[in-house]
Amino acid sequence: MIVAVAGLGAMGSRIAGRLLDSGYEVVVWNRTPERAKPLVERGATLAESPADAASKAEALITMVADPPALESVGAALAAGVSDELTVIQMSTVGPTAVSRLASLLPTGTGLLDAPVLGSVSEAESGTLKIFVGGPEPLVERWMELLSLLGQPMRVGEVGAGQAAKLVANATLVGLIGLLGESLALGEGLGLPRDVVFDVLAVTALAQQAERRRPAVEAGDYPPRFALYLARKDADLIIDAAAESGVDVRVVTAARSWLAEAEAAGLGGLDYSAVLKRILE
Numbered sequence: 482m483i484v485a486v487a488g489l490g491a492m493g494s495r496i497a498g499r500l501l502d503s504g505y506e507v508v509v510w511n512r513t514p515e516r517a518k519p520l521v522e523r524g525a526t527l528a529e530s531p532a533d534a535a536s537k538a539e540a541l542i543t544m545v546a547d548p549p550a551l552e553s554v555g556a557a558l559a560a561g562v563s564d565e566l567t568v569i570q571m572s573t574v575g576p577t578a579v580s581r582l583a584s585l586l587p588t589g590t591g592l593l594d595a596p597v598l599g600s601v602s603e604a605e606s607g608t609l610k611i612f613v614g615g616p617e618p619l620v621e622r623w624m625e626l627l628s629l630l631g632q633p634m635r636v637g638e639v640g641a642g643q644a645a646k647l648v649a650n651a652t653l654v655g656l657i658g659l660l661g662e663s664l665a666l667g668e669g670l671g672l673p674r675d676v677v678f679d680v681l682a683v684t685a686l687a688q689q690a691e692r693r694r695p696a697v698e699a700g701d702y703p704p705r706f707a708l709y710l711a712r713k714d715a716d717l718i719i720d721a722a723a724e725s726g727v728d729v730r731v732v733t734a735a736r737s738w739l740a741e742a743e744a745a746g747l748g749g750l751d752y753s754a755v756l757k758r759i760l761e
Contacts, residue, residue: 482539482540483537483539484505484539484541484542485507485528485538485541486509486544487511487554488510488545489511489517489544492544492601493511493545495605496542497509497520498520501524508525508527508534509534510533510534531554531557532560535568536563539566540566542569542571544571545574551570551578552585556585559586559587567592567622569623570593570594572596574717576643576721577721579643583639593613593639594613595614596612596645596646597611609630611634612642612646615642617635620633651718653752654714654732654739654752657689657755658738658739658759659686660693662759663681665760678694696753697760702753702754703750704750707748708739709748709749711739711755712739715736716736741758742755
């Protein structure tokens with residue numbers, strides 16, 4: 482089976498690598514071709530364009546940064562779509578962008594909406610959580626492939642995967658903001674940082690505090706989920722909530738911290754670097 486991967490950033494490159502390691506024939510495309518070189522050296526075929534990638538594959542996975550990037554790839558790949566191709570859209574872009582992608586593809590093209598929860602280590606180990614939206618027969622057809630990448634959970638029709646991912650990411654941006662403010666509050670009230678962490682260890686934030694403590698103490702936030710992408714996802718959540726008439730004031734507040742941290746030059750670090758900004 483031939484699977485194409487369009488978008489070879491931190492996640493897409495690792496998904497392509499896992500497919501190669503599992504014996505799939507893999508076609509790769511990226512806007513900057515040099516990113517494809519390590520995968521080509523491992524046996525992948527380099528496509529000249531998204532349409533070229535689509536024409537060579539039975540399934541094409543998209544993993545790009547944001548809605549404009551997805552629209553660009555979708556428009557470009559449409560010319561190469563065959564009756565047999567299924568497009569598996571795994572980027573976090575929101576329901577509106579997936580609807581736009583569907584409108585760009587030829588009528589009848591198989592489309593699954595399958596954003597993922599997890600980062601580079603989970604992509605490498607095949608332990609991503611995958612929220613899948615699409616017709617049940619099409620989901621079943623590609624369940625073996627999706628299961629190689631993680632744990633697929635069908636959540637409804639196309640668009641439902643994006644909705645589920647926004648719900649999941651709302652918890653991420655909310656928790657990291659709450660953790661930062663709790664740490665800042667403790668220190669502002671005169672508690673040493675190690676005491677604040679000990680207090681948090683017996684609260685609902687215990688797991689998050691334990692996970693983030695080494696980074697806070699070392700001041701080191703190596704990127705797993707880049708902060709600028711977390712801010713982008715917070716924007717998607719707020720926009721989708723506004724369209725649905727849902728009040729998300731906690732996420733809106735957490736988004737403001739992410740935006741400040743990005744403006745302060747922390748956008749390329751892990752999203753937990755927002756703690757550094759809050760604690761300054």
